[in-house]
Amino acid sequence: KLEKDWWKKAVVYQIYPRSFQDSNDDGIGDIQGIISRLPYIKKLGTDVIWLCPVYASPNDDNGYDISDYCDIMKEFGTMQDMDELLEKANAMDIKIIMDLVVNHTSDEHIWFEEAKKSKDNPYHDYYIWVDGEEGVLPNDLKSDFGGSAWEYVPACGQYYLHFFSKKQPDLNWENPKMRKEIYAMMNYWIDKGISGFRMDMIELIGKEPMQMIRENGPKLHTYIKEMNAATFGKANLLTVGEAWRADIEKAQQYSNPDGSELSMVFQFEHMKLDKQPKTPKWDVTGLRFQELKEVLSKWQYGLEGTGWNSLFWNNHDLPRIVSRWGNDGKYRVESAKMLAMVLHGMKGTPYIYQGEEIGMTNIALSNIKDYRDIETLNMYKERLEEGYTQEEIMHSIHLMGRDNARTPMQWSDCEYAGFSKHEPWLCVNPNFHEINVDQALKDKHSIFYTYQRLIQMRKEMEIFSQGDYHLLDTSDQIFAYERNWNNQKLVVIANFFEKPCAFPDIDIEGMQVLLHNYEAIDGKQLRAYEAMILFKG
Ligand code: TEU
Ligand code: CA
Numbered sequence: 036k037l038e039k040d041w042w043k044k045a046v047v048y049q050i051y052p053r054s055f056q057d058s059n060d061d062g063i064g065d066i067q068g069i070i071s072r073l074p075y076i077k078k079l080g081t082d083v084i085w086l087c088p089v090y091a092s093p094n095d096d097n098g099y100d101i102s103d104y105c106d107i108m109k110e111f112g113t114m115q116d117m118d119e120l121l122e123k124a125n126a127m128d129i130k131i132i133m134d135l136v137v138n139h140t141s142d143e144h145i146w147f148e149e150a151k152k153s154k155d156n157p158y159h160d161y162y163i164w165v166d167g168e169e170g171v172l173p174n175d176l177k178s179d180f181g182g183s184a185w186e187y188v189p190a191c192g193q194y195y196l197h198f199f200s201k202k203q204p205d206l207n208w209e210n211p212k213m214r215k216e217i218y219a220m221m222n223y224w225i226d227k228g229i230s231g232f233r234m235d236m237i238e239l240i241g242k243e244p245m246q247m248i249r250e251n252g253p254k255l256h257t258y259i260k261e262m263n264a265a266t267f268g269k270a271n272l273l274t275v276g277e278a279w280r281a282d283i284e285k286a287q288q289y290s291n292p293d294g295s296e297l298s299m300v301f302q303f304e305h306m307k308l309d310k311q312p313k314t315p316k317w318d319v320t321g322l323r324f325q326e327l328k329e330v331l332s333k334w335q336y337g338l339e340g341t342g343w344n345s346l347f348w349n350n351h352d353l354p355r356i357v358s359r360w361g362n363d364g365k366y367r368v369e370s371a372k373m374l375a376m377v378l379h380g381m382k383g384t385p386y387i388y389q390g391e392e393i394g395m396t397n398i399a400l401s402n403i404k405d406y407r408d409i410e411t412l413n414m415y416k417e418r419l420e421e422g423y424t425q426e427e428i429m430h431s432i433h434l435m436g437r438d439n440a441r442t443p444m445q446w447s448d449c450e451y452a453g454f455s456k457h458e459p460w461l462c463v464n465p466n467f468h469e470i471n472v473d474q475a476l477k478d479k480h481s482i483f484y485t486y487q488r489l490i491q492m493r494k495e496m497e498i499f500s501q502g503d504y505h506l507l508d509t510s511d512q513i514f515a516y517e518r519n520w521n522n523q524k525l526v527v528i529a530n531f532f533e534k535p536c537a538f539p540d541i542d543i544e545g546m547q548v549l550l551h552n553y554e555a556i557d558g559k560q561l562r563a564y565e566a567m568i569l570f571k572g
Contacts, residue, residue, distance in 0.1 A: 042231070042273040042298050043343065044500045046379075046490045047132070047386045048081035051351045052089055052111055053097060054443045055389055057455035064443070064454070066112035070120050075472065077127050079392055079483070080490035083273065084124065085233050087351055088134045089117065093143050095202040096180075096409050097441075099134075099235060100141035104220045121228050130230035132273055137217050138236045139203040146213075147204050151188050151195070161213045162204050163196040163244060176244055181413035184244070196244050198236075200409055208240045208258055218265040225266060231273030234297070238278040250280045256288055259296045268294065273384075275345055276300045283337035290342035299343040299384060305330045306353060309360075317414060317431035322360050324531055328506065328514055335382055335504035335516075344383030348374060349391050354439040358397035362533060366564050367394050367470075372485040372552040373529050373566035377514055379489040380527035380568055382504050389444055392486040393475045398442050398464045399433040407461050408437040445471040488550055496570075498523050509539040513561065522572075525549075529566035536561050546571045 056068030066089065076084065088098035091106040098108060107114050124131050140147055149158035165173040169187045173194050176184040178201070185194040186201045196205045206213060221232070237259070241252025259276075267274055276289055278300040289300045308330065309322045338344050348356035357363050361370030371394035379385050400406060403415050411432055418428045433439075438461060445467040446453030452467035464470070475483035493499040502518035502525060509515045512532045518525040526543060530536055538560055546569040548556065553565050 037271050039271065040298075041271070042083070042384055044493065045083045045130075045273065045384055046081045046493060047083040047085050047273075047384065048076055048079065049085045049087070049350060049386055049388045051087045051389060051441060053087075053460065054441050054454075056444060056446070057457070057459070060456040061110070062455050062457040062459045063110045065110065066107070066116040066120050070116075070123055073124060073127055073129060076129060078476075078487070079387075080487050080494070081387060082128060083130045083132060083230065085132050085275075085386070086134065088136060090136075093141055093202070095141070095200050097407075099136055100139075100143075100200070100203045101136055102141040102143040103145075105223055118227070125228060130273070132231035132233055132275075133224055133229050134235060135221065135232040136235040137206060138239045139197065139199060139205045142202045142204055150204075152190060154191050154193070159191070160210050161207055163207045163242075164191065164193040165196075165245070166192065167194050168192075174245070174247065176247065176249070180410050181417045196242075198239060198242075198249065200413075205239070205242070208242075208254070214258070214261070215265075218262060221262070221266040225270050225272070229272075231275070231298070232267065233301075234274065234276040237276035237297075238280060250278075251285065256296065259289070263294075263296055272298075274298045275384075279303045283334065286334075286338060286344075287342040290338065292340075292342065299345045301345050301347065301350075302334070304334070306348075316435050317418075319431065319434050324512070324514075331381070332504070332506040332516070335506075339382075339503055344381070345386060346378050346381055346383040347386040347388070348378055349388035349440065350386070351388065351440050352437050353388075354435055355395055355397045356391065357394050358439070359434075360531075362564065363394075363396040366533060367396070368480075368482055369552050369564040371482045373531070373564040375482070375485055375489060376527060376550060376552070376566045376568055377529045377531075379486075379493065380499070380516070380518065380525065382500070382502065382518070385489075385493070387486065388440065390440075392483050393445065393470060393472055394482040395442075395445060395470060396464065396466060397433065397439040398462065400438075400462060401429070403429070403432075405462055406432065406436065406438050408441070411436045411438060447471050447473040485550065485552070492549060492568075497521075498525050498570075507539070507541055509541070510536060512536050513539050515539055515541060524571045526569040527566070528561070528569070530561035530564055533563045535563060535565075543569055 053064045055064040056072050057064050058067035089111050090101045091103035092098045092100050092108050107117050146158045146161045149156050150162050172183055172185050178184045180200050187194050197203050238250040240258050241255030243252050274297040276297050281300050281302040286300050289297050308326050356374055357371045361374050442464045443454035443459045448468045452463045475481040498520040502520035505517050507515040514531055515528045549568045549570045551567040
């Protein structure tokens with residue numbers, strides 16, 4: 036029997052199956068590959084895996100376009116493999132949470148194949164349609180992957196809505212029959228023994244497209260409450276909703292401690308601070324570091340006692356953090372450890388994205404043909420037409436493209452980094468000779484062991500999950516905060532930059548060093564990316 040709110044002490048490891056481990060040498064990661072790496076995940080110490088979609092899919096958006104929720108993608112294996120993964124993981128005390136993609140399906144899902152046949156097909160109303168004439172769009176709503184959010188189907192004389200690719204039609208959450216089918220599907224997975232859901236773009240399900248309302252629609256929380264009551268509410272699961280536009284108040288609602296909605300959300304306010312508000316992610320500026328401190332602190336204070344935070348720098352949609360806000364050259368190891376300490380010292384549930392724990396970096400491919408991500412490829416075409424130079428576009432892709440996170444996991448310095456013996460579906464980062472799991476495990480000062488220690492401390496010391504948070508006032512380039520709990524105190528001090536700076540005016544007298552990315556503390560200065568976690572009990 037699971038302890039109530041067990042997920043407050045959990046650390047989650049995110050797996051992108053296509054890029055994790057290939058077991059049958061076809062160049063594509065698969066479920067048997069994941070099974071073979073469970074001991075590695077155990078060694079790191081994470082106790083929950085978030086598995087990106089493994090369902091049947093034509094892969095227009097790498098599995099986020101699902102054609103059958105109760106079947107497994109052929110390239111990844113079979114339902115038997117999935118059952119084996121669940122069984123073996125659970126036997127090792129590793130829980131599995133599944134990606135739940137219910138804002139949309141694939142256009143190859145049987146529901147949509149039926150729905151598009153005619154207006155009076157019983158499945159028609161599972162999707163969102165607007166009468167119209169070819170060439171006259173219902174309104175200006177845009178797809179996240181470029182172009183209009185509307186696509187015309189002549190057989191119906193109507194447009195359907197797709198907030199992502201046109202192969203990802205949006206489901207109509209107004210339809211109670213459709214909702215019931217989704218809940219039945221969720222219960223099917225719960226009965227199989229999964230421990231939770233990561234809910235893809237859940238903030239969109241209350242949309243009102245004719246009123247131009249995308250996220251945070253009027254019925255959003257009604258649907259989430261209904262889903263909770265019909266499915267995971269009774270099962271004590273970890274649920275995390277993807278909510279790009281949540282503010283504190285909305286997050287309090289989503290993660291209400293009364294358990295009526297979700298455990299927590301992924302909010303992205305802190306991950307948008309290297310661009311101007313309301314501009315595309317491709318138009319990167321420098322990181323506004325003061326705002327980063329303010330925003331992360333605001334969320335720590337804001338959800339104290341009234342909700343729960345998720346803590347992350349990375350996922351399969353974001354560039355690698357060590358390349359983005361650390362230093363992936365000379366100070367790769369120091370800066371990766373610093374970023375880990377700053378994040379894992381906070382209150383919330385930390386998420387680690389595969390490869391982050393060994394400091395994997397972004398990749399810069401020179402030929403657009405080597406990229407695979409639909410968002411990247413569509414943007415490339417669109418911006419070329421708009422007159423951007425090839426150079427400008429490639430620069431944006433190198434900084435922000437989603438394939439940065441999706442290159443194969445670097446296990447060893449063997450061919451294809453030990454990911455596969457066959458050429459992988461997406462290039463291996465050429466730095467795999469230096470950056471790989473084998474190397475990390477052999478080096479007791481590696482980034483891996485910093486993560487391992489951070490996870491271990493969270494399990495052993497309640498102050499990490501329970502202590503309250505307080506930002507410390509320091510100079511421009513330092514991030515420092517303390518946590519307090521039961522007369523214990525934790526202090527995290529980090530120099531976020533390469534340039535050394537004076538040691539901050541923080542009383543650390545008599546404190547024990549729990550973790551540090553340099554050999555010894557120099558009381559006068561903080562060196563490049565120097566970070567430490569101190570404790571007094
Ligand atoms: O991401 C939603 C989402 O907002 C992203 O598409 C985002 O706009 C972009 O990646 C950041 O630039 C989720 C999934 O995480 C993503 O992989 C899917 O492509 C998307 O939903 C559609 O299911
Ligand atoms: Ca394979």
